[in-house]
Amino acid sequence: MPHHDDDMRQVVDLIIDNVNQLKNTQGLKAPAQLDSATALFGGDGFLDSMALVTLVVAVEQAIEEKFGTNVSLADPGAMSQEHSPYRTIGALADYALRRLRAA
Amino acid sequence: MDAPVTLITGTRIGIGRHLAEHYLRLGHRVVGCSRAPVDWTREGYNHYGTDVADEKGVKAMFSAIRRSYGRLDHLINNAGIASMNHSLLTPVSTVSAILATNAVGTFLLSREAAKLMKRKGYGRIVNFSSVAVPLKLAGEAAYVASKSAVVALTHVLAREFAEFGITVNCVGPGPLATNLIRSVPKQTIDRLLSLQAIPRMGTFDDVANTVDFFLRPESGFITGQTIYLGGV
Numbered sequence: 355m356p357h358h359d360d361d362m363r364q365v366v367d368l369i370i371d372n373v374n375q376l377k378n379t380q381g382l383k384a385p386a387q388l389d390s391a392t393a394l395f396g397g398d399g400f401l402d403s404m405a406l407v408t409l410v411v412a413v414e415q416a417i418e419e420k421f422g423t424n425v426s427l428a429d430p431g432a433m434s435q436e437h438s439p440y441r442t443i444g445a446l447a448d449y450a451l452r453r454l455r456a457a
Numbered sequence: 458m459d460a461p462v463t464l465i466t467g468t469r470i471g472i473g474r475h476l477a478e479h480y481l482r483l484g485h486r487v488v489g490c491s492r493a494p495v496d497w498t499r500e501g502y503n504h505y506g507t508d509v510a511d512e513k514g515v516k517a518m519f520s521a522i523r524r525s526y527g528r529l530d531h532l533i534n535n536a537g538i539a540s541m542n543h544s545l546l547t548p549v550s551t552v553s554a555i556l557a558t559n560a561v562g563t564f565l566l567s568r569e570a571a572k573l574m575k576r577k578g579y580g581r582i583v584n585f586s587s588v589a590v591p592l593k594l595a596g597e598a599a600y601v602a603s604k605s606a607v608v609a610l611t612h613v614l615a616r617e618f619a620e621f622g623i624t625v626n627c628v629g630p631g632p633l634a635t636n637l638i639r640s641v642p643k644q645t646i647d648r649l650l651s652l653q654a655i656p657r658m659g660t661f662d663d664v665a666n667t668v669d670f671f672l673r674p675e676s677g678f679i680t681g682q683t684i685y686l687g688g689v
Contacts, residue, residue, distance in 0.1 A: 404620065411572045415523075424516045 361454075365447040366390045368420060372412045373443075376405070390444030399441065406440055417450060425453040462526045463672075464488045466509050466566060467536030469495045471635035472585075475661035476533055476668060477502060488522055491536070509536045509562030519569040528577055531672050532570040534563045534584045534607075541641060544598040552599040559603035563610055567625065571618050580623035581672045584611050588631040588689040592652055596645075604629075608683050615681030624680040626671040631687040633659045654688025 366389075376382040384400050385392060393399040395406045410427050418424050427450060429439050439449030463480045467473035468489030474497070477489050481501050489495070490507040498504075505521070507514045522529060538558045540551050563584050574580025586604045589597050608627055615625040631653055632638050632646050650656045667684050670676060 408575070411575070415572070418520060424520050426512075426516070 358451075361451055362447055364420070365417070365450050365454075366443060368416050369409075369413055369443050369447055369450075372409060372416055376409060376412065380405075380408070388443060390442065390447060392443045394442055394446060395440040396438060397441065401440075410440070410446075413446070413450065417454065421454060423454055423457045425450065425457050427453060460484050460486050461530035462486045462488065462522070462528055463531040463533065464490075464522065464529060464566075464570065465533040465535055466490050466562065468504065469493055472630070472633065472661060472664055473533075473535040476535060476665060479661075479665045480531075485531070486526065488526075490518060508558075509534075509566055510557035512565055515565050515569055519573060523573055529570055529573040530577075530580065532566060532574075532580070532582045533668060534566055534582065536562055537585055537604075539597070539600045539638075541596050541600075543596055547599060552602075555599040555603050556606070559600070560606035560610070563607050567610070567614050567618075571614075571621060571623055574623050575618075575621035578622040580618070580621070581676070582614070582618070582623060582625040583668050583671045584608075584625065584627040586611075586627050586629040586683055586685075588629050588649075588653070588685050588687065590629065591685060591689050592649070594649070611683060612681050619680060622677075624671070624677060626676075626680060627683040628664060628667045628671070629683055629685040629689070630659050630664050631685075631689065633661065633664070650687075652689065657687070659686050 370388045373384050373388055377384050382405055395401045401409060414425060414427050439445050463485040465473055465476050465487060468477045469491035473489065477487050478499065480487050481499050486501055488503045488505070490505040492506070492508045494506060495504050505518045507518045509515060536558060538555055540555060567582055570580065570582060584607050586607045589601050590604050590608060594601060611625050611627040618625055632649055638646065650658065663686055667686065671679065
């Protein structure tokens, strides 16, 4: 079983890969440099609500392909929460990891 | 292989089974599900023992569809349950079960289907309501509430899924000779039929014809609509 930091790095990389794919395939406007501190949604985030939906679904599917586990990254307070799991790449990775561990 | 992949819920009996056989005849690859096992099989048909209101089971079924077919073209949310009773005699457990299968099930299947359909930017979702909604049938409060919810979901999901190339429509049959109305007295059915412009029982083919229309690639500009059969 990989160490927590390894898992976290893998999920962050997976999210960045998916953001880059959306940049290439759907013309998503995203910063050139992406890391766990990059804001995704709300505040300075570069995703609008539809791009968020597309990214979250893509990440769910990528996690299933990589880890063989089906997780739901839907969150009832996602669109309004101050501490939304979608606020940064790191927050989404942390949320996905917690869902993965709970599955 | 280009044959469309069509998922139909509630295929053990009744309309669902008829639709499964109908789309197999038209060359679709058909996936079906029901809570209880099916006692029939056909070439090109793949069955899952899934309860449409069970999120974990539904997600597992969609993972399997994604692995097996890599796509989904059509979803027909046919699975439904009913219970005829005066609301003063209806236990809340019955209300919860009806809402779970009919409304929550439709939501859950549509959500997971849209995730798969949006990959191709194409999809057709057909939900099942009932003439009991516009007729406001007394004695079916929970059923009518659940089927009204299906119409409301159809309206909203049509808007949310439009930009993915997915249409969401709804068919509302009247009485058909299925298990769902087995225990309804003939007098009640006759009264119901008299409220239709065309006062006869519906047939499976009447339903299939309406679903065919919504599934056609040419119906891409038709979404958020409910067609009630029999002229209600």
